[in-house]
Structure formats: structure tokens, C-alpha cells
Amino acid sequence: MNKKSVWGGLLWLAVWVSGESGAAAVWVKSVQWGAGPHPRLMVDFSGVPGYRVINLGSDAPLAIELADTALAGGLAQPPAAHPVAARIGSLPGKAKGSLRLLVETKRNAPHQARMEQWPDHARLTVEWTPSAVPAPAAASTNSARARAKPVHSFVVAIDAGHGGKDTGAIGPGGTLEKNVVMAIARKLAWYVQAEPGMKAVLVRRGDEFVDLRHRAAIARKVRADLFVSIHADAYTDGGVKGSSVYTLSEHGASSEAARWLADSENAALVGGPKLKDKNKLLASVLVDLSKNATLDASDKAAEKVLRELRKDFAVHHDEVQKAEFAVLKSLDVPSMLVETAFISNPEEERNLTNNAHQDRVARSVFRGIRAYCAESRRSAGAAGLRVAEVP
Template sequence: MLIAVDAGHGGRDPGAIGRGGLQEKTVVLAIARRLARQIDREPGMSSMMTRDGDYYIKLRDRYTRAQQRNADLFVSVHADAVRNRRVRGSSVYVLSEKGSSDEARRLARRENASDMVGGIEMEGLPPTVATMIIDLSQNASIGASLEVGDDVLQRLHGVGRVRKSSVQTAPFAVLKAHDVPSILVETAYISNPQDERLLDSASYQEKVAQAILSGIRAYFYRNPPRGTLIAQRVAAGELPEQQYVARRGDTLSGIAQRFNVPLAVLIRANNLPNDRLRVGQVLRIPTG
């Protein structure tokens, strides 16, 4: 199974720049490399990177490379920025015709501008054509993208602050792979001084990569492609232990029902004294 890992921006396009001088293109490449290495160590998975150095790749070429290699998933890694430097946290986005919020639309405009330099459309297309990046035949792929996006977002709760508690939708050009489920992960706000320091930390980069991989793993063990090692493992009942990060409003009984695990087994597996949960608490989900 092949996972395409896309480090946003690069080369002449630095992406967002933090107050301390950290460039988005640099930090997301570091996270993407960590993610790719972790994927390559995962049984049944391998990675490809759209870029593995400081050079520029057009948005269209990024997802085209994933399609040409028949990737099973496309993950684009970014770091967000806004004028309000108090805004923090990670988010996950998938493609849609319209943005789910003004913030999502704003972000899509900023990321899509990577193919614009000095107001010139780098794709060589008329502006009216260049903005028509949405193909409504993508419904099945978008459904899968939403599912894997939710798996990744759930695990990002265990790493640090999450800006949006649900998967957001926006018209990202880089996610326009017709037949490849695709997500865009905004790992933190580089415009926030605290998040900028986190993004520059090897420890945080590794934790974010681990969270993304954990979400990918959970998705593919629920939806294993035919003929893959993961499909064979699922058929044999060889399931990896899962983790779940408690969110606001969660209950142990609800989590047990979601994962089809008896409540008593869930409590015993986590050595819980009672059925109380705290937001951010990491639970082991027994398998088999």
C-alpha cells in the first residue's frame, strides 16, 4: 500500500513565515520526512514524497505524481498562519466545492496561491479556468477522505491543541486527485509564537508524524484494500492495538459501542477506577 506524502510549498515559495523566522516550507518538509520514515517501517505500507528537498513543485504536479504511482492515500502537510497571533492548534481539511467556513475558504485561497507569483498564473490557464478546480465526480473519494481525516484529527488531539474539532472542507487545488483519498493537515499555526516553537521542535514533529500515521493505520485496518498485507492480517484477525483520545462529550459506554468492545473489557484494559473520562485522555482499545 502506497502513501503519498506531500510537503507543502518549497523553493521560491516559502509558505508562511513565523515571527521568529521559521519558514513553513522547511518545517513541513521535516515533518513529511519523519512521516515517510514511519510509514516505511509500518508492515504493509510504503511511502513516496512529492518533494524531498527545497524546490518548488506545481500544485497540479503534486497530486499527479501520486496518481501516476497509484497511491492509496495523499497526505499534504502544512502549517497555517493568520494575522491574529493568539490563534493556535492543528486542523485537518479535505476537498469540497465550498469551504465549511470563512477560515477554510481563506486558507484554501492562500494555499492555492502557491502557483501564483507576482500575480501571474503559473499554470498558464485563464483565471476563470484556473479557479474551477472542483470536480463533482469525486464523491466517493471525498467520503473516504473525510473518514481518514477524522481518524487523523482524533489522534492529533493527543499531541496538542486542535483548532477545529471536526474535519474542515475547502477547495484546495492540491487535493484534486480524482481517485485518491486526500487530506491536508495544518500541523499548527506558525504565526503563533508558541506554535512556532513547537513546530521547530524535533519532538513535536515526531509526535505529529506519529499521530498522522496512527490515523492512517486505523483507517486502512477498517478499510483494507484487496490483496494487501493489511487485508490478509484483518482476515486472520491480526489487528494492531488501537488508541482513542477522549474528546469533550465522550462517554466510556459510547466509545465501547463505537469500537464494538464490551464496556467492562475497555475499563479493564485501561485499569480505570471508574467510568469517568477527561478530555485528552488516551485509551487503549483492545482487539481480537
């Protein structure tokens, strides 16, 4: 289905269904629009919500993520003559209890957002500059602003495979996969953490067993921008070697979307356990949009990591592979699984236990992640979107 027509036709439905939220710390009291030379969106709240303005991609609506916030009523749509905004809608946000406002725009225009506070309410104002100067100048204005303002950290959830009672594969020399992948994951986390604007979160911190679905849930909880699972491959033929990078297959993602929608808790998020047919369609369209964007981003990130690995190491598969790994089944966090080498190959097993080799692997994966991070920031800048830290 065409992305634009989906947003155009169904956002008003999204407004309706997300009105049925539970208890929240802050309520959206009203939405007002200002036109003129400085077109504005003003959202009034019952208190001060944590918020951030995020980029969902160059063609996507402007998204405002609000922590512990719910709608008290409907959202007032912008007047037809509004120079920038076309529609406003809402969805459940990425974090539990959060709300995401989506503003569909008629054109790319730089904007600024600010929160003001009074004793009995708070107001978020988003102001656009539609008559932007020519593109190169606008781009430099954006980058100047990016330098001046703190940029939202790009969070990488690093998942060392297996752990605890689950040893993973065992090499011919007795090396346990869970130990070598933990060592590589720690080194990768060090590189990510050392990079300005990036933050690493280790999904498991020691030799502990963590359920596969729980690993994806941890990534979601820390609002990861990317999930990277580190593994070592194994095969009956000890001669097979090289690294591979996997992302979730379309089939795996579709069955996860179906599973998500079948879950009554999720159904409640998009309109109560007994979804009417129209709302079932809406829910599946919204989940599909998120799923497709996530698959695209996963592939982009995985290709960059594979390209860097290929520079330094033999690769087993020359292209990103598709699989239905449970740990990759996040519908909203781009995810990949890196098989660093074959632990079943005696030479690669030795390499995997070598400190300097582990470091080279970690650095290659890091360079790929950094390239993906830079690209997603560039597309955020091109769309005239500002990415701000949650206050």
C-alpha cells in the same frame, strides 16, 4: 443518483465507449464464462499484462486493473444463470494506458485469480466459491490467505507543502513553513515506511518548487492509496493556535469533475472529443461515482487523523474542514491537508522547529493513516476481495 442503478443501467455503455482505445501493449482477445460448482471468468490476452485485482468498496464491483491493455472488441456478458457474475464493463484504468474491467456481482463470494501463459496468449482466470461456509469461517479463511499471500502495499503520498521559491508562511521568529513541514513529512514517511504493508512516497524530496496540480499528479502516478499534504497555518492574530485537517469540498470536487470532463484529452478517454449526449451523461456519471467514493474515503481518513491529533495536541477546528485547495483536487486518490499548527503563534512556531515535537506530530498523523489503512483492508476482506501485488 442511486449507485446500484447506475452500475446496472450504464455498464454496457462503458463497454462500448472504452473500445475506442489507442495503441496498447496487450489486447483483450476474448471473455468467457464458466458456471457449475466453480463459476469462473476467463479473460484471454494477446500477451501477459501486468494486473491486479482491487477492492473498490464493499458494495462495488470487482475491479481488475490491467497495465498497458486495451479491448480488441466488446466484452461477452455472463449468462443470466451465472451464479456470481451479473455484468462486466470497462473503464480507463488509474494509470495511463491501463484498462479496468469491472465485474458486477450478484453476491459476495470469495474468489481467486491466476494468470497462465502460452506462447501466443495468456489467460486470467477468476474463480469464485459461491457456496461459502458461514461468515465467521469465511472471514478466517480470508485472513489466513491474506497472511499467506503478499498483500498489495498501501501507498501514502506525503506532500510537504510549498518549497523552493515558495516559502509558505513565515513565523514571527523567521521560521519558514516550507522547512518545518519538510521535516515533519520526512518523519511521517519514516513511520509509514517502517510499517509492514505500507509504503511512503515523498512528493517533493528537497527544497524544490512543485506546482500544486503536479503534486496530485505525482500521487496518481505512484498509484497512491492516500495523499497527505503537510502544512503550517498562519493568522494575523498571534494567539490563534492548534491543528486542523481539511478535505476537498463537494463544490471543489464538482468543479474539478466538470474541468476533467471539459478537457479534450479526458473526453477522448471516454469516447472521442465529440461526445454524443448519451455518452456525455455516461462520462459524467462515471466521473461522479469516482468523485463521490474519493470524497467519502478522504473524509474517513481525515477524521481518523484528526482524532489522533486531538489526543496529543490542541486542535483549532474540532471537525474536518472543507475547502477548495487545488492540491486536494484528485478525483480518484483520497486526499487530505493537515495544518499541523500555527506558525504565526510564537509558542507553536518554537514547537514546529523542535525535533521531538515534529516527531510527535508525525506519529499522530501516522496513527490516523494506519487506522484508515486497516479499515479499508477490513472492508476489502468483508467483500471477499483479494488484493494482489502487480506481478
